[in-house]
Amino acid sequence: MQSSLFKSFPLNTLGRDFAVGDIHGMYSLLEKKLAAVNFNPQTDRLFSVGDLVNRGPESSRVMSFLEQPWFHAIKGNHEDIVMCSASDPDYMDLMLRIGGAWLIDKPQKERARIRQAFAALPLAIEVQTVAGKIGLVHAECPLDSWDDMVFLLKAGKQGALQLAEKLCWSRRRFKDRDATPIQDVRALIVGHNVVEGMQVMGNTYYIETGAFMSDGQHGMTLLALNTLQAV
Numbered sequence: 001m002q003s004s005l006f007k008s009f010p011l012n013t014l015g016r017d018f019a020v021g022d023i024h025g026m027y028s029l030l031e032k033k034l035a036a037v038n039f040n041p042q043t044d045r046l047f048s049v050g051d052l053v054n055r056g057p058e059s060s061r062v063m064s065f066l067e068q069p070w071f072h073a074i075k076g077n078h079e080d081i082v083m084c085s086a087s088d089p090d091y092m093d094l095m096l097r098i099g100g101a102w103l104i105d106k107p108q109k110e111r112a113r114i115r116q117a118f119a120a121l122p123l124a125i126e127v128q129t130v131a132g133k134i135g136l137v138h139a140e141c142p143l144d145s146w147d148d149m150v151f152l153l154k155a156g157k158q159g160a161l162q163l164a165e166k167l168c169w170s171r172r173r174f175k176d177r178d179a180t181p182i183q184d185v186r187a188l189i190v191g192h193n194v195v196e197g198m199q200v201m202g203n204t205y206y207i208e209t210g211a212f213m214s215d216g217q218h219g220m221t222l223l224a225l226n227t228l229q230a231v
Contacts, residue, residue: 006125006126007126008127009127010128011128011129012043012045014043015043015044015045016225017044017047017127017226018044018223019225020220020223021220022049022192023056023211024051025053025060025061025062026057027058027065029220030065033220037222041068047225048071049138050073050074050077051138053102053103054081054100054102056099056212059099059100059103063117074123074125075122075123077168081094082114083118123138124136124153129186130226131186133186134188134189135182136190137167138191139166139168139170139171140204146182147184171193173204174201177201179204187203188203188205189204189223190206191207193206195208195210196209
């Protein structure tokens with residue numbers, strides 16, 4: 001039985017696998033990206049590195065994607081903000097500053113349903129590909145070994161608490177330009193830090209390319225997991 005904090009997916013023998021950078025409420029843009037690669041929801045799978053909501057204009061559509069069997073998401077720091085805003089006024093103020101009115105406008109029961117869905121999201125996902133396994137987290141892997149991190153996540157609450165904040169929030173590796181390879185995976189796919197185009201440091205692929213920005217230099221990155229090429 002898998003830990004709710006970690007999910008693994010077997011090799012997709014029927015179709016293709018893609019990862020997408022931070023969506024931030026840009027679901028129409030995501031649909032255009034999927035249409036451009038002829039995404040087949042019957043056989044293909046899409047893995048999100050988190051930050052499904054806030055900033056962009058269509059965050060209210062989030063549940064219609066989370067309920068799709070082909071869509072698999074990680075908990076990002078913006079999902080954490082939504083969850084914490086239920087009981088912490090400071091997080092509620094932050095929500096309102098980053099486009100969180102979409103949540104406030106929903107009935108109380110729907111807000112609770114969304115928060116419950118976010119709470120159930122894993123902190124890490126592992127996907128088998130023909131070229132080896134790939135790890136996905138939102139911010140960064142706090143250990144140099146993927147398998148060691150997964151062991152702690154599976155070990156239960158105590159080990160996971162030590163990792164959760166770094167998995168969702170940390171920018172240490174990115175700021176330090178740390179290219180230390182993450183052991184035990186072919187590649188680690190992350191979001192969180194906005195880059196103008198996909199960047200690779202060691203075997204970590206940064207794919208948060210600012211879909212919510214409108215400066216013409218950013219966009220949404222869709223990555224084919226078999227080839228590790230942006231499409």
